[in-house]
Amino acid sequence: MPHVTPLLVIAAVLAMAPYLAAAFFADWAAGRARTLPAIAQMVLPALLCFPYVLVSVDAGAFSWRWLAVYAVFPAAIALAARAMPEEAVWSRLVVLLVMGLAVDLRWFEPAWPAHLSVFNKVLLLDAGIYAFVMLRPLEGTGFDLRLRRCDVSVGLKQFLFYLPIALVLGLALGFLHTHALSWGDVVRLPGRLAFAWVFTFFFIAVPEELFFRGWVQNLLERRLGRSAALVLAAILFGLAHFNKRALHFNWRYVLLAAIAGVFYGRAWREKRRVGASAVTHATVDSVWSLFLR
Known part of the structure; x- marks a missing residue:
């Protein structure tokens, strides 16, 4: 059981915020994302590196290499989604395949203390949510956790x-x-x-x-x-x-x-x-x- 510190709590809140915002306020979140200037749309997902910074500093394991990964990877996913037309089915599936392999093969988990690797999954989920729910929503997804x-x-x-x-x-x-x-x-x-x-x-x-x-x-x-x-x-x-x-x-x-x-x-x-x-x-x-x- 990890020792809970203020930095860890702040990191958890920041990591969960995009997920919960899209889950319960999808239309609002998507509307806000799509009205941003193009450069802001690309910079915003790079901010997903902040939970990594907080957790790694708290654990004494900060790495500039991993900071770059968590800044660039979400931005690259967003850039790919933004560039794809709605009918680009196979291209979107390739992007999803890369995301899925990153999670399943644990490409980025060495960045985290073993007991906190769940942050990796949440941040990669956030990257996908930003790209395919907020920025370029995939029609018919049905991502709404206001259960009926x-x-x-x-x-x-x-x-x-x-x-x-x-x-x-x-x-x-x-x-x-x-x-x-x-x-x-x-x-x-x-x-x-x-x-x-x-x-x-x-x-x-x-x-x-x-x-x-x-x-x-x-x-x-x-x-x-x-x-x-x-x-x-x-x-x-x-x-x-x-x-x-x-x-x-x-x-x-x-x-x-x-x-x-x-x-x-x-x-x-x-x-x-x-x-x-x-x-x-x-x-x-x-x-x-x-x-x-």
């Missing part, structure tokens, strides 16, 4: 569709494990489940659903159609888990994540809202972490 009743109902419906498949396959493959609960566990369960769900929703489910469904599946639909886009986005989502919880290619995780991705994609596609698929995703992950890991 339909988000919850659709999300839970797809969770229930996936649950029996996950249980049968996961237990058969030895990926899932059942555990006996003590009375103390039962008493603490509601609070633990609520905390796990909220944390997972905001820090895992929403970022991944925005990327794989709101952006990748959305773009693929324009060239491949709804069904092929659903399956391909799910496969890519599964492959993104190849190095999770293992030092080798974790094929069990990849398989179950890819199948889950189909149901996450169905939830997003039904209402074209990231909130719906994030409800499915957060519920799956919370149940897994508390009952079946």
